[in-house]
Amino acid sequence: MAHYKIFGQDPYWMNFFGLMILTLIEVAAVGLDLTEFAQSYDTTEKVVTLWILTIIAIPKFIMIAAIFMHLYGDEDSGILTLTALFPAFFIIIMVLFVGLTHPDAASGLPDWCRPGNYGL
Amino acid sequence: MSGDYDHDHHAPKPWGPHDWGHGAPHNSFSPLFMSMGIAIFLFGMAQAWSYGTYNPGNIPMILVGLLVVGFSLFIWWRQDISFDGHYEPLATGVPFRGIQIRKVGVWVFLMSEMMVFTSLFSTYMRYRLGIENCGTVFDRGMFDPVTNPTGWQEGVTVTCFEPASHLIASSWWHIAPGAINTFALIISSFTIVQALRYAKMPDLDDEARRKKVYRYLGTTWFLAVLFLTLKMVEWFIGFYVPEISAIGLHEHDIISLVDEGYTINADHYQHHSYVDEATGAHMVADIQVSASLFYVTTGTHGAHVAGGIIGLSYMTYKAWLGGYTPKNAVSIEYFGLYWHFVDLIWVLVFPFFYLY
Numbered sequence: 001m002a003h004y005k006i007f008g009q010d011p012y013w014m015n016f017f018g019l020m021i022l023t024l025i026e027v028a029a030v031g032l033d034l035t036e037f038a039q040s041y042d043t044t045e046k047v048v049t050l051w052i053l054t055i056i057a058i059p060k061f062i063m064i065a066a067i068f069m070h071l072y073g074d075e076d077s078g079i080l081t082l083t084a085l086f087p088a089f090f091i092i093i094m095v096l097f098v099g100l101t102h103p104d105a106a107s108g109l110p111d112w113c114r115p116g117n118y119g120l
Numbered sequence: 121m122s123g124d125y126d127h128d129h130h131a132p133k134p135w136g137p138h139d140w141g142h143g144a145p146h147n148s149f150s151p152l153f154m155s156m157g158i159a160i161f162l163f164g165m166a167q168a169w170s171y172g173t174y175n176p177g178n179i180p181m182i183l184v185g186l187l188v189v190g191f192s193l194f195i196w197w198r199q200d201i202s203f204d205g206h207y208e209p210l211a212t213g214v215p216f217r218g219i220q221i222r223k224v225g226v227w228v229f230l231m232s233e234m235m236v237f238t239s240l241f242s243t244y245m246r247y248r249l250g251i252e253n254c255g256t257v258f259d260r261g262m263f264d265p266v267t268n269p270t271g272w273q274e275g276v277t278v279t280c281f282e283p284a285s286h287l288i289a290s291s292w293w294h295i296a297p298g299a300i301n302t303f304a305l306i307i308s309s310f311t312i313v314q315a316l317r318y319a320k321m322p323d324l325d326d327e328a329r330r331k332k333v334y335r336y337l338g339t340t341w342f343l344a345v346l347f348l349t350l351k352m353v354e355w356f357i358g359f360y361v362p363e364i365s366a367i368g369l370h371e372h373d374i375i376s377l378v379d380e381g382y383t384i385n386a387d388h389y390q391h392h393s394y395v396d397e398a399t400g401a402h403m404v405a406d407i408q409v410s411a412s413l414f415y416v417t418t419g420t421h422g423a424h425v426a427g428g429i430i431g432l433s434y435m436t437y438k439a440w441l442g443g444y445t446p447k448n449a450v451s452i453e454y455f456g457l458y459w460h461f462v463d464l465i466w467v468l469v470f471p472f473f474y475l476y
Contacts, residue, residue: 012317016310023306027299030289030475044259046476053471060467068309068460070453076219083227087234094242 004073015067022056029053136199140207148199154192161185208450226454230461233424237465240417244472247283247413254280254405258394262401272403279389279406284382284414288474293361293374297354298474301347302466308343309463311336312456315439319449326442334439337452340459341432344425351422355415382411414473421469424462431455 006014029052038048066072071081134147164181168174209221216224257280263271272278288294315336318329353359356376363371381390394403435455438444444452 012310012313016306019306019309020303023299023302026302026471026475027295030295031292046255050476053475057467057471061464064309064460064464064467068313068463069457076223079215079219080223080227082215083224084231084234087231087238090235091238094238095245098242098246 002073011067015063022060026056137202138199140203150192150196157185157188226457244413251281254282254407258403274401277404277406281410282407284411285476297350301350302470304343304347305463305466308340309460311339312459316452319444319452320446322446330442333444337436337439341436344429347425381409384412384415421465428459
């Protein structure tokens with residue numbers, strides 16, 4: 001259990017309120033018309049929405065893991081955080097090299113990183 | 121207890137029941153048999169529905185897999201039935217020395233779960249970034265041989281994709297079940313932490329603890345059931361919005377995703393005309409609705425919620441009987457880790473599969 005306070009208050013209640021507020025902002029970001037805001041940055045509303053959602057998802061993720069899952073503030077938090085981060089390498093591989101590749105990557109990549117070079 | 125391992129010459133029975141007075145058993149066959157059972161079950165499932173064709177000849181293999189899993193669970197249960205929850209084995213090796221073995225086990229399990237969901241997320245990213253959807257095609261503007269050679273042409277039908285999230289994000293009513301579910305999971309994460317807090321509270325009398333713990337666990341159970349119910353409404357049932365003229369609400373039906381044509385193998389097309397307000401031109405599209413990854417990912421998450429409901433049912437009943445004390449409350453903590461993880465995954469699923 002948590003042995004600390006957040007702004008002098010119970011950490012679980014504070015975390016709960018924080019998560020609720022962030023979720024409200026998330027839903028509002030989708031519902032509000034952000035077209036003009038997006039145009040001022042020379043982009044589309046969808047891109048702005050995606051950035052807002054991504055930015056909000058990060059603190060929500062950390063708040064749940066650190067406070068509700070006790071990865072912060074407990075004696076064993078350090079080693080368990082490292083344990084939880086162990087799949088990070090796999091996640092980076094999957095996201096960067098599978099998720100963010102393009103369908104024509106096999107033929108559209110520069111010669112130096114395609115099969116057939118270096119005698120392979 | 122864990123310090124006694126080196127001097128313990130007791131030979132635990134691999135088929136149980138186990139004598140916990142001699143420490144935790146290390147020779148159970150159950151995990152091995154259960155893994156084999158799951159492999160047989162999944163192999164049978166993959167063969168039974170191959171490329172959309174149903175092959176009933178593989179049903180016996182599915183049943184054999186389930187039988188092996190059931191047998192393994194029975195043996196596991198038989199070994200653990202003598203466990204009173206008060207003995208908590210501690211890890212003796214680096215780097216987890218002194219930490220509860222079950223806690224480390226839960227974290228290792230959650231790591232493997234993280235990899236499962238990462239695979240689904242990376243597939244989704246690949247799909248969304250690699251294939252243009254109808255909105256993107258329309259936003260490219262009208263064809264012009266000089267200034268816009270990749271644009272769409274009036275009178276030429278475009279074939280394009282629409283992910284399920286586009287329909288869901290198109291109106292507040294379509295978002296509503298997912299949004300309510302988001303709040304339900306966050307509240308349930310909080311209620312299970314509260315259950316753990318009161319179960320561990322040393323200066324609370326037994327009856328007050330019993331009431332607090334079973335009410336918080338019961339609330340978590342209710343929210344989990346609400347989550348799956350709304351999931352069914354969203355996928356299969358839809359709902360009715362009544363006429364409330366005072367707030368400008370008009371009577372209409374919100375149709376379920378399946379009835380909108382978003383099926384897991386969506387192999388049909390919907391016709392739609394996009395109008396360019398600036399020029400008045402029409403882009404005519406044959407939209408191939410696409411939801412296989414949506415159903416697989418949200419379904420995998422939903423299956424985790426369903427598994428949680430089974431665990432919560434048992435725990436709520438145990439709490440109602442007054443089964444939790446500060447000495448054995450760690451069971452709630454370990455289940456809580458799993459439940460928070462389910463919430464954690466939803467934090468990512470909701471914005472990217474529902475809103476974007």
